[in-house]
Amino acid sequence: MKLFGRNHIIISVITFAILFLMNYLGNDQPDKLERALMTAGAGVIGLSIGLFILNKGKDDKNPPQNFD
Template sequence: MKLFGRNHIIISVITFVILFLMNYVGNDLPDKLERALMTAFVGVIGLTLGLMIFNKGKNDKNPPQDFD
């Protein structure tokens, strides 16, 4: 998957919505909106960093030798 392409943005929006709703609906504290927004943003940032690490060596022309 290409980073910051169409598929990445769609998956990021879906992740944001799911995390936001999970934290907003099930929370009874007075600051539930702030907590839900922060958790959803951090979830999307974590997804992006994970995909960056996952795709780091995808197009590498010189892979490490004798990787056992």
């Protein structure tokens, strides 16, 4: 999956929506909006970093020898 491509944006929006709703609806503290936004934003950032690391070595022509 290409980073910041069409599929990445769609998955990021779905991830944000799910995390936001889980935290907003399941929380009864006074700062639930801020917590839900921060958690959802952190989830999307974590997803993007994970995809960046995953795609970094995808087209590597010289993989490390004797990796295991």
